Amino acid sequence: MTLRIIGCGNCDRGDDAAGVLVARRLRALAVETLAVEATFVEVIEQSGESFSLMDSWIGCEHVILVDATAANGTPGQVRIWNANDDLLPEDIIPRSTHAFGVREAIELARVMTYLPQTLLAYGIEGKQFSLGAPVSPEVERAVETAAQQILELARTMTGNPAAANLAQHIF
DSSP, X not given: OEEEEEEEOOTTSGGGGHHHHHHHHHHHTTGGGOEETTEEEEEEEEOOOHHHHHXXXXXXXXXXXXXXXXXXXXXXXXXXXXXXXXXXXTTTSOOOTTSOOHHHHHHHHHHTTOOOSEEEEEEEEOSOOOXXXXXXXXXXXXXXXXXXXXXXXXXXXXXXXXXXXXHHHHO
């Protein structure tokens, strides 16, 4: 089984860094090195550009994608969508600076039947997205929460005892 965790975002645009920061936090917890029998967990970073994003999940059975969402209510709120079953809301998942982003990649892959067996999209609601803005405290807290949730989910999905031991040390 292959599980790829993809953190999307731009570290120069405040809370847009949320997905990348989750990926880096997971890497710091050594998730990317977990390999037991036929299980492999990999953590990567992406800008969120559609075609590059779709290429990054080719050959993966299971994908967890993390990105910032538009400021619509509560900064730092973490939402999860099963992209295989649900359309991602257009008003919550904004377009990237390339005009085609995470939502468009998922919907295009759905039409082309290129979605992985499992694609879970984690959205962390942002507050500030200006060029040069710092990450808000709410999103910083949400990054840690999401990383811990994803680590536990990775352990469950892979049945990986090494991930289980790691999860016990960070909670």
